[in-house]
Amino acid sequence: MSEPKKLNVGLSLEKEMIFKCELGEMKVKDCYIDEEHDVEAAMWGPNPSRMLGMAILGCLSASFIFCLKKKNLSLNDLKANAEVSIARNEKGFWRVKKIDVEIKMQIDEPEARKRADQCKKMFEQYCIVTQAVREGIDVEVNLDY
DSSP: OOOOOOOOOEEEEEETTEEEEEOTTOOOSOOEEEOOOOTTSOOSSOOHHHHHHHHHHHHHHHHHHHHHHHTTOOOSOEEEEEEEEEEEOTTSOEEEEEEEEEEEEOOOSHHHHHHHHHHHTTGGGGOHHHHHHHHOOOOOOOOOO
16 A cells, blocks of 8 residues: 655635635646635635635546546547536525536547446546545644634
8 A cells, every 4th residue: 555645735825815825745836725715806816615626626537537548549629618516504604505627538449448438437536636525535623823
């Protein structure tokens, strides 16, 4: 069994409700999380709900492509979309309630479709983000001031 890994990410307040991403050893020039609620404002980046949808899309798409590669299949085109449904919970707080994912690609050859069908049965198990969200993630919070 592999050793557990720890990834460090952080953020710093840029202004008001806009945060600059700090992705550890990964250097990304401009990454912001924008929680401003003013729809008239020019957004600096996605909000956390959109980031969660993108994380799930990216992970599922990569897991499917990884499986296809293991079956000696490659794709030239893949499009994915996530609809993130947000609603108030029973206590009145906004929560991500559901994420509907659609992944589209073109696979025409019957033999290729058979191999893709094999991946369809199992690829979700390899997506660490989707499966973690489904199972629930333990989140420990420490406020230090």
